[in-house]
Amino acid sequence: MxxxxxxxxxxxxxxxxxxxxxxxxxxxxxxxxxxxxxxxxxxxxxxxxxxxxxxxxxxxxxxxxxxxxxxxxxxxxxxxxxxxxxxxxxxxxxxxxxxxxxxxxxxxxxxxxxxxxxxxxxxxxxxxxxxxxxxxxxxxxxxxxxxxxxxxxxxxxxxxxxxxxxxxxxxxxxxxxxxxxxxxxxxxxxxxxxxxxDPAALVEIIDSGPWSALGLAGLLGLSRAYHHLPLRHVFTADGHRAAQRAETLSAQILLAQYQQPLGHWCERSDPWNDPIWRYVLARENTTxxxxxxxxxxxxxxxxxxxxxxxxxxxxxxxxxxxxxxxxxxxxxxxxxxxxxxxxxxxxxxxxxxxx
Incomplete structure (x- = not known):
């Protein structure tokens, strides 16, 4: 197949x-x-x-x-x-x-x-x-x-x-x-x-909890959807390496291996408030x-x-x-x-x- x-x-x-x-x-x-x-x-x-x-x-x-x-x-x-x-x-x-x-x-x-x-x-x-x-x-x-x-x-x-x-x-x-x-x-x-x-509101709620990997998955998914924008600039060097690994994983493995807050992988603790990210999240909320x-x-x-x-x-x-x-x-x-x-x-x- x-x-x-x-x-x-x-x-x-x-x-x-x-x-x-x-x-x-x-x-x-x-x-x-x-x-x-x-x-x-x-x-x-x-x-x-x-x-x-x-x-x-x-x-x-x-x-x-x-x-x-x-x-x-x-x-x-x-x-x-x-x-x-x-x-x-x-x-x-x-x-x-x-x-x-x-x-x-x-x-x-x-x-x-x-x-x-x-x-x-x-x-x-x-x-x-x-x-x-x-x-x-x-x-x-x-x-x-x-x-x-x-x-x-x-x-x-x-x-x-x-x-x-x-x-x-x-x-x-x-x-x-x-x-x-x-x-x-x-x-x-x-x-x-x-x-x-409201993805931004949800990510903020689940961050630092057992479901925090869903925030990383959302960041990766939306950065792929809007690949013409420099959305991954929020990552640290460790964040870029983590993102490359995470892109191939199932939800179960993501949740098991990426339990850190989203800010652990980013230059700021609240990457959803980055100006470019606010633009993308607004587009994805404007329904x-x-x-x-x-x-x-x-x-x-x-x-x-x-x-x-x-x-x-x-x-x-x-x-x-x-x-x-x-x-x-x-x-x-x-x-x-x-x-x-x-x-x-x-x-x-x-x-x-x-x-």
Whole structure:
């Protein structure tokens, strides 16, 4: 499969959502009930420049002939910065959480899982973690690509979006960009749990704690997304060496090996307040979350130690103020408990958006 993930050369006449390669494969736990394809397709980065990306499309073997199957674009949470962390590879290896996917397949939906910018595709550098614009493009373009597969016979059904943590951020960005970027998609609603709405605020909160490596990962991801800016000037010499190592690692290894505060690797203790970083973080915060005109379902664990519960309430208040049709559910659990317990509830809520 190495050749499949090799970066293709894009031409000026390529279009977002165009399928470049497909490969039918198998997910061992789902092999009896589904068909699975890995895709290389065209999308756009944070500056809307064309990029190749990868993803997975899973369909029930028995389709409903009376109507097109709804398509769920499911955006996973942060897996790491290195290419081997791609969900498309984790799914085949049996290392990806399947509960959300199975809950959707049981409804008769097709499921599309984007890898994210620079995950999967080799030779393009590290994943652009926290780059919301790129994540939104990649999710929408996978919906386009899935509906262009011959197996869909050119018939387009309704689309819903779902993500948790950084995946929830990607789903909300996709919903925000949908009207201008992919208006032809029949997007019916979005579900997002434990959403990172303000990366700078989150990094400041988790710095010096057990999740501080996520701050380093965010700095590396956004510096890759905005590689035309000198964002890594904040690193010390040790920081540059640490960054080079970290760019290839999974989330688990990052959290284990990089527990120092972000300032340990930087010239200043608060690199998020560097002027160039303030510009980038402002771009990544300037969304239309409060102006969404599709239904939104938010959920969060009251004991979430990674993404504070209060940030979710602030987002909910902004959405309500913007007159978004909002549903809310909270769980008496931490970050991981909530992710595990919420799958059926979320799919049931998304189903109301489709009916």
């Amino acid at each position: 190495t050749d499949f993930y090799t970066a293709p050369v894009l031409r000026q006449d390529h279009r977002p959502g165009e399928v470049l390669r497909t490969h039918e494969t198998e997910i061992s736990a789902l092999v009896d009930s589904t068909r699975t394809w890995q895709l290389v397709y065209v999308s756009a980065d944070s500056r809307t420049e064309l990029i190749p990306v990868t993803g997975t499309v899973i369909t029930p073997r028995v389709a409903n002939p009376r109507r097109p199957a709804p398509l769920l674009v499911y955006c996973p949470s942060f897996h790491g910065l290195g290419g081997a962390c791609a969900p498309s590879q984790q799914l085949i290896a049996g290392e990806e959480t399947l509960d959300p996917i199975i809950a959707a397949l049981d409804r008769g939906w097709a499921v599309a899982v984007p890898d994210g910018e620079n995950l999967g595709i080799t030779g393009l550098g590290s994943h652009t973690f926290l780059a919301g614009r790129a994540a939104g493009h990649v999710a929408l373009d996978l919906a386009r690509a899935a509906q262009n597969l011959p197996e869909f016979a050119g018939v387009t059904g309704p689309v819903v979006l779902w993500g948790y943590a950084d995946g929830g951020r990607a789903a909300l960005w996709a919903a925000t960009l949908h009207g201008d970027y992919a208006p032809e998609l029949d997007l019916r609603g979005v579900a997002a749990g434990a959403v990172v709405t 239309g979350f409060d102006e969404l005109r599709i239904p939104v379902h938010l959920y969060h664990g009251r004991r979430d130690s990674i993404i504070p519960y209060e940030l979710a309430h602030r987002l909910a208040a902004d959405l309500r103020a913007g007159r978004t049709l909002l549903t809310w559910q909270e769980y008496d659990g931490d970050h991981l408990d909530t992710a595990e317990r919420s799958a059926l509830d979320v799919v049931n809520q998304l189903n109301t958006f489709l009916t």
